[in-house]
Amino acid sequence: MSYDLIVIGSGPGGYVCAIRAAQLGLKVACVEGRETLGGTCLNVGCIPSKALLHATHMLHEAEHNFEKMGLGSAKPKVDWKGMLAYKDDVIGQNTKGIEFLFKKNKVDWIKGWASIPAPGKVKVGDDTHEAKHIVIASGSESSPLKGVEVDEKTIVTSTGALELGKIPKRMIVIGGGVIGLEMGSVYARLGAEVTVLEYLDRIIPGSDGEVAKTFQRLLKKQGMEIITGAAVQGAEALKTKAKVTYALRKDDSEHTIDADVVLLATGRRPFVDGLGLTELGVKMTERGQIATDRQFRTSVDGIHAIGDAIEGPMLAHKAMDDGHAVAEIIAGHAGHVNYDLVPGVIYTAPEVASVGETEETLKDAGRAYKVGKISFMSNGRAKANFQADGFVKLLADKETDRLLGAHIIGPYAGDMIHEICVAMQFGASAEDIALTCHAHPTYSEAVREAAFACGDGPIHA
Template identity: 75%
Template sequence: MSSYDVIIIGSGPGGYVCAIRCAQLGLKTACVEGRETLGGTCLNVGCIPSKALLHASHQLHEAEHNFAKMGLKGKSPSVDWKQMLTYKQETIEANTKGIEFLFKKNKIDWLKGWGSIPEAGKVKVGDEVHEAKNIVIATGSEAASLPGVEIDEKVVVTSTGALELPKVPKKMVVIGAGVIGLELGSVYTRLGTEVHVIEYLDAITPGMDAEVQRTFQKLLTKQGISFTLGAAVQGVEATKTKAKVTYKLRKDDSEHTVDADVVLVSTGRKPYTDGLGLDALGVAMTDRGQVKVGDHWQTNVNGVYAIGDAIEGPMLAHKAEDEGMAVAETIAGQKGHVNYGVIPGVIYTHPEVANVGMTEEQLKEAGRAYKAGKFSFMGNARAKANFAADGFVKILADKETDRILGAHVVGPMAGDLIHEICVAMEFGAAAEDLARTCHAHPTYSEAVREAALACGDGPIHS
């Protein structure tokens, strides 16, 4: 029986980062993974492959719509879907093999197979039982479905199936207007698919700033995606090659149907903890099926921790990574910490959408006096030169102290721009601090400075 200081179950972003950090801190570490490759959902069937397809399809969009404007003339490229999927797979392999290299470099043992916890201090993988002073549950999540909707990953698919369709469909219905549905809907729209999004709520991207929701929907509609909001899906009737989606409009209870070649179910995700033996172990769970943890990510069972999608909070890879590092430091006797108020969110469509901190709606609900500084990318020289002038940067700051409380970006490279504001918030900066920081010209980042200036005397280029 092998013995470790820490065994992490799951090698997704939370798990593998936790394992590497544990090893860096001198702990004898192993990581359990049942897939043939490391990296979890994110690297294998989630974040990374979807970004590959988003990148490829965006290049097609640029060639079709903007190349000629720049004097780049010639026949528009055709889509070789098989080669695009090969490119996607090569991207996955480069990343998963990278994690395998990091495990070897840091002397982390990969326990291949599916793990369970038969008792505190022990992890079973296959027929072998390993001892561990500490166990970290980092098993991630799986796609959630709806009553009356049966997933076959061929005609009715989750994000996993949508990343490996045998051909580009003519019509696709996306159930759910969240991040995953809109990203993959964007991919197929650019490839020529007629995409129709059905959302139960009255706005897309639930929980985001309302002004962002409205602007983002207008931009996606302009790109060719159609939306039906305030609609409850009643069921999906599928054959081998087609599907029919039935839904009711909440405003008048009227029933409607829409046909599609593929139906993408993107109604959220749920923690994946099946087979771990948590019930028998006595691990406390939340009403939503998440592992319940305390301030230091420890469960009610001594020596058993949980992080990432398996616990409460936003289901984001980088949130899991932060928790993975923090748990490793806690186990090593240090002061692990995660600032949950400064976790950015990004949608990798074009334009991108990014946010951090509070929305205007949350500030109003909390009765917090605030000011909003906004700047349109139409006033940004780099954005105009690159045909990327849609969207804006909005910074929310405390009305009295000017301290930054949140930020929302719709526009080019939003997922990168948001981090300047994240760093500012970590240091408790005021909007004026950003406004007085010199930004290189011409860059997209100048829009962030202008939005910060808008919290004071006003922007320069607006």
């Protein structure tokens, strides 16, 4: 079969690319080896983890806040099998939704695992298909760690953590990044004793320092133990438990702790095995990513790459933007992604969201800036809903007042950050936000108050 475009991988980048290209009139196929579409994100990543985060947040509300609101009832009982069934139902709804969109847009699903034997050819099983253009959207996989052998039962990645046979009494999380803290938060709410081991001296590396410090304090308040500066030396699955050995970097002292389950969450790496890229001569980066130019072209004519397989943040929404842009480019239109305005979100409670510069990056660049910050304690809606932890921080140029970055830790931070993304896309100032009417009472009023704080000062503080 011959196509204008074959997309390898049906994750957020791949399926968006395939659908958009089909909308632009191209004959498109998408290769996927899983039994369902949607890639890691929909099957064993973003969507199922958010389902469990939501379920356990509801559990927390019932256990701690319902009675305060006059909702007296027996404490809820956790039905773990039922919770997993709910999670699986959410996955099914979303993956079937992608299948429907493929049919609606006349995208062929070629089932199986792909390789590229030569430019313009994609081999799946015994069949070889021809394509004018190929887009690699193969995603990523969990990064290994020396001395830690994953069995997805006792020592697990995020995939295994989403389908444990029972709730562990004690869990060790290796890695204080987004995945480790989200999944650790799920099991902490379910009653597990969770210990996070982070190699660096702070959690969520690369984030705003004040946000990271506040976030760590709030997670500890929720019962999670966080040990920073911990270099994990090994993890071993025994008959009835797991054992993790680590050394504290500050004094080289060695420690051993036991747990029922160990979650390895030290990051992800591009999943490109089996594609035949070495034989094709596709240039790779030092970090094992596919090297591309600004139009997503690899070093081999006719082959493009997007998403987690190339440089940039490994985020589903970044991959989706890549997919949309490369489809436009292949179809002869302009395709563009503003990588300076890709927001990052951690879906714990409270949520953490950010976009643009941090105070640390601005200081390193020697750029003069000002800070507008407001606590959710000053927000009436947040106090009414027992969600007053955290703050909104805006960073603006000291002279021009142009917005440079935003950092939110608090309720619905992942939704509120987009007001700032849109504003920054249009080069708005903090004053532009401050002079825009915000509905009352809403959490978003905190964004406006932070904008006021960049000027003469907030009203409610």
